Amino acid sequence: MLRKEQNDLLTQTGPGTPMGELFRHYWIPALLAEELPENECPPVRVKLLSERLLAFRDTEGRYGLIDEFCAHRGVSLWFGRNEESGLRCPYHGWKYDVTGQCLDVPSEPAESGFCKKVKLKSYPLMKIGDILWTYMGERDDEPPHPEWEFALVPPEQTFTSKRWQECNWLQALEGGIDSSHVSFLHRGNLNSDPLFKGAKGNQYNLNDPRPVFEVVEQPGGLYIGARRNAEGGRYYWRITPWVMPSFTMVPPRGSHPLHGHFWIPIDDENCWTWSFDYHPARALTPAERQAMIDGKGVHVRYMPGTFRPLANKDNDYLMDRAAQKAGITYSGVDGIAVQDASLQESMGPIVDRTKENLVSTDNGIIMARHRLMRAARALREKGVVPPGVDPTHHRVRSAAVVLPPEQSFKDAAKDDLIVRPGVAPTSV
Numbered sequence: 323m324l325r326k327e328q329n330d331l332l333t334q335t336g337p338g339t340p341m342g343e344l345f346r347h348y349w350i351p352a353l354l355a356e357e358l359p360e361n362e363c364p365p366v367r368v369k370l371l372s373e374r375l376l377a378f379r380d381t382e383g384r385y386g387l388i389d390e391f392c393a394h395r396g397v398s399l400w401f402g403r404n405e406e407s408g409l410r411c412p413y414h415g416w417k418y419d420v421t422g423q424c425l426d427v428p429s430e431p432a433e434s435g436f437c438k439k440v441k442l443k444s445y446p447l448m449k450i451g452d453i454l455w456t457y458m459g460e461r462d463d464e465p466p467h468p469e470w471e472f473a474l475v476p477p478e479q480t481f482t483s484k485r486w487q488e489c490n491w492l493q494a495l496e497g498g499i500d501s502s503h504v505s506f507l508h509r510g511n512l513n514s515d516p517l518f519k520g521a522k523g524n525q526y527n528l529n530d531p532r533p534v535f536e537v538v539e540q541p542g543g544l545y546i547g548a549r550r551n552a553e554g555g556r557y558y559w560r561i562t563p564w565v566m567p568s569f570t571m572v573p574p575r576g577s578h579p580l581h582g583h584f585w586i587p588i589d590d591e592n593c594w595t596w597s598f599d600y601h602p603a604r605a606l607t608p609a610e611r612q613a614m615i616d617g618k619g620v621h622v623r624y625m626p627g628t629f630r631p632l633a634n635k636d637n638d639y640l641m642d643r644a645a646q647k648a649g650i651t652y653s654g655v656d657g658i659a660v661q662d663a664s665l666q667e668s669m670g671p672i673v674d675r676t677k678e679n680l681v682s683t684d685n686g687i688i689m690a691r692h693r694l695m696r697a698a699r700a701l702r703e704k705g706v707v708p709p710g711v712d713p714t715h716h717r718v719r720s721a722a723v724v725l726p727p728e729q730s731f732k733d734a735a736k737d738d739l740i741v742r743p744g745v746a747p748t749s750v
């Protein structure tokens with residue numbers, strides 16, 4: 323349970339808020355690279371951390387993320403003409419480059435130099451892997467580029483999607499570090515989803531609904547271990563790394579690709595759920611890639627032409643009561659990602675954490691909240707760079723292992739929880 327002011331601190335990420343300042347210290351995913359597929363392609367509206375921005379790719383292929391609105395009289399530059407190394411407002415022809423610098427005010431005499439004094443807010447936009455990343459903080463504090471393994475492996479080994487989620491970022495993240503719901507909410511999919519089925523670990527998940535949590539502090543965040551009974555008195559451990567502010571990786575199953583998420587605030591009542599799948603040691607098979615495109619595993623199917631899931635709150639997530647009753651799905655909603663989204667959105671745009679009743683399986687969530695609050699305060703009061711900014715903190719992996727009872731996961735699985743380029747994940 324949190325006090326109201328703690329809940330506000332954690333959930334508000336607009337300009338000037340403590341958590342907003344924290345988020346503005348990281349390189350965060352802004353849009354899929356495929357959304358700006360070629361030079362001079364149409365610009366894309368991007369809302370992040372409650373700021374309305376516009377992404378575009380100019381004649382030379384440079385990426386820019388600038389204020390959505392024209393400095394003259396506030397027209398949305400989404401209507402702009404992307405031409406000759408800049409974006410021209412269609413109202414009176416003012417033109418901007420990828421840094422937001424105004425290049426031309428055609429109604430003014432060129433020799434007046436007026437346009438040099440006009441500059442829109444802008445942020446860097448940079449392609450790594452399938453993602454265009456941005457950094458929305460002060461230029462002087464810009465950190466080194468991110469080094470997440472899924473974004474650095476060759477393109478044939480990785481797949482990334484994003485979906486609009488209609489709730490605050492934190493309750494979505496909290497679903498990602500809550501390994502206990504898998505034995506309930508997702509139980510119908512573990513043995514049927516093409517990206518999950520067939521793993522021995524699935525049986526441990528299904529047979530033991532009372533995981534014991536052990537959470538270990540890390541320089542960049544936490545390792546959250548969930549222990550379930552295996553045979554012969556041994557334990558099945560599922561270990562989820564969380565790197566601040568909102569990166570997680572789901573523990574692997576069998577020889578399937580690894581997957582994970584980022585949750586990035588659009589505003590305080592909406593977020594982007596970024597979902598990736600990759601294999602560190604091999605190309606994804608055509609069947610795996612097709613399953614991801616078809617919305618299996620952690621991905622979804624979309625309303626055509628949007629990033630909104632086809633099953634969404636306006637159609638009750640295509641609830642199927644017969645499937646719920648028959649146990650085909652536990653909640654009646656189909657698909658792992660939509661199961662998560664439906665319940666997290668059902669809590670309301672920002673869940674009231676003054677009213678919750680936490681139990682021991684919520685330990686990872688409790689520790690993550692405290693870590694976030696501590697980091698936001700340390701940043702605001704003492705300027706301390708938050709955990710997870712340093713790219714060495716990005717080199718983590720999830721793992722699933724069976725261990726004898728006397729072994730702690732943090733020692734026994736130490737090497738499995740860090741990136742080892744080209745080495746397959748440790749999985750059961």
Ligand code: FES
Pocket residue numbers: 392393394395396397411412413414415416
């Ligand atoms: S509003 Fe953009 S040029 Fe006038």
Ligand SMILES: [Fe+2]
Pocket residue numbers: 497503507508658662
């Ligand atoms: Fe889930």
